[in-house]
Amino acid sequence: MTLGYLVRRLLAVILVLFVVTFAVFAITMILPGNAAVMILGEYGTDEAVAALESRLGLNRPWYIQYLDWIGGILQGDLGQSLRLSLPVADVVGDAFWNSASLAVTALVSVTVIAIPLGVLAAIKRGTVADLVIGMFSYIGASMPEFVTATLLLIFLAGPALGLFPAGGFVSLGESVGGFSSHVVLPAATLGLILTAHISRQVRSEMSEVLSSDYIRAARLKGLRERRVIRRHALPNSLAPAVAVISLDIGYLLGGIIVVEEIFAWPGLGRLLIYALENRDLPVIQAITLVLATVYALSNLLSDIVIAILDPRVRYA
């Protein structure tokens, strides 16, 4: 991989993040009332609001406020939560790691399950295996999370089986077993749609690659089918799948908000809902910024992986 390619991608990510901070900051300007009004509530007098405004620096021009805010972020200072009287960085930081443990578990299991399923469906095209995988994909892709979650709760956490706890959270640090049993249902809920989506994508890419001239050429060289699939077909069909996975991360970040609420998982999603209900603006800003950063960085990562899989991209 060329260094220039990396540097250019990194520059693009920085540009995107800069635009995002601007958009996030603009929220404070667009929302009716400012932080001072929110803190003091509807009973705050005009004088009290004005006094708090000048204490918080809200009466300065917007670009000064923006630079001040950006400066804080760059130093790791995201401000003070309006409702929790705690630094935003601490509140959001804890929630971030909780969410990350859920999202990574979901994503890793999806990747490990979906790619082989897609490959299998493509190789066994037109057989019962392909049909079953295809049907599973359609059902999986057409069920929203709250339906999946409800079904999983009834069957696996209900009184009949009671295999997993219906909600709650144990951190990895406390107990690996506790974390594992709590993470299964939310991760499965998040993963079902993605598994369906990615396995279908891999199947269609793989089918196309398998009918290509170079696969025919590889077979006519007398290579064993295993090598044809693993060395010749797989890398070519994975690159587009990786691009889809990185787009799905965007979906995952949205889905996590619903899933955390259902399973009482104390992550960014629950915190965001709490902050929205309580108009805790600094927390909302911080979470939005974190989600955007995760999305941008995961796209960067997928670009790098694609460049490793497909040498033509490196010079594009």
Added chain:
Amino acid sequence: MAGANTHGDGVDTPVLEVAGYSLRYATPSGPIHALKNIDLRVAHGQTHGLVGESGSGKSSLAWAILRYLPENAIENDGRLLLSGESLRDRTLSQILEIRGRRISMVFQDPSTSLNPAMRLGEQLSEVLIRHRGLTSQEALEESEAALARTGIAKPKDMLRRYPHEASGGEKQRVVIATAFACNPELIVFDEPTTALDTITAQQILELFNQLQDETSISALYISHDLGLVSRVADVVSVISSGEIVESGTCAEVFQTPRDDYTKALLGAVPNPKQWLGVTEPPPEAPALMSAKGVTVEYGRQSLVGQLLAPKPTHLGAQDVSIEVRKGELVGLVGESGSGKSTMGKVLSGLQDFDGSVRFGDRNFARLSEIDRTYRRAVQIVFQHPDASLNPRQRVREILSRPLKLYDIVPPKERAERIANLLEQVRLPREFADRLPHQLSGGEKQRVAIARAFAAEPELVICDEITASLDVSVQASVAELLMNLQRQTGTACLFITHDLNLVRQLAHRICVMQHGRLMDTFHRDDAERPDRNPYTRALLKAVPPPASQAA
């Protein structure tokens, strides 16, 4: 060159023997008979040319020999023998031992037959690892030697490259080295030069003859190009609709063809000595279109784009000047990427440019100045009628569009005009009701030509209009174009890579390379010794067909 190396004395077991072999494909609309009672022998050290047009079954025979048939293939009990051993009763794992080791194949297009995500070295050495049990290190060393034999200057360097880092000719050399790697008994060449540029194709052909001399390999050489087969093959079989209609030594088939189909095929091969074109306009005829210093820069970027992902721009055309006089046919010749199609796009008003285009008494300095009047007067016919005809419109709609757009005839007379246009391109008037997929390739191209002439243009640009057609169809389309030119007096810019063809049609020929105009000459001066060296190289790469040269 041809037939230089025939070791077989005819008594030995042939390397390949096909006897009484038939093949059909089961389809929902009934069986398609791809091969009928084929008999064919390739003797040791012999190159057997198999010539046929698209759909003749020549590729099906290759798949049958390599036992690479789709599931709906149904064979009769004919024989397929490799050095006397039947290929048909082998299990798949036995076939896998034979492919690549005893029979290998060279494919048509190296840009699609090589895996884009693997280094060339790995793709070459994997057959050595598979069939000769070498370690990857030994295989790479052996690959380097194999590649050196195909004339690659820095084989070690080439092995480390990916396909997109090599030229078409280099890639095809890798494919050829792979095919020769295990010293197979038979190599099947499936149109190995069709996807390459003229000069590259000539070099690959020379390489084939050189390797043939060195290794005395036996080869089945499949091609649609008679002229080309006459330069490599010892024995030729002509296949048409799944049947071999004629078979014999190269000299017999090309000089004294017996079968009517072979004769027609030979007659259709463009011969530069056979003039088909219209009468040349007098030298004092005024210029109809004259492009001066036309330059096209591809890949211009926005400011943000330059910042994030700067890419070098490249010049599609650089300072090109071309003139077409009234009633004249000018040939524009060049390899792929030479800029000839870029010029076609500029002149038909599809591509922005710097420089000037003068048409009649009007001047155009950029794309935005090109107006309706110009667009009506200059029509273009594209290479692939499949892509340029709307698949959902009937021929009637396709032809009525220019008639309506430019208001050529009153609405009442349109139906009659469409019928006339179809007759002009020698299609039955009932074809007006057909959809493009109900027409053959040649018929589609005729419709595309009729559409161009419907606007009653003064200049028609033909961009490789015969390149995707079979030889026999190509000849009739060229003839049709000449008739239309004779009737209408329309000038024509004929863009092609086929020098033999263009020399039959064009009064003057322009040669382009790397975006620059290299040479412009009158057809009488084509073979003058002081021609531009690049033109001479191009002419040398396409000698006239063997029978006609003899």
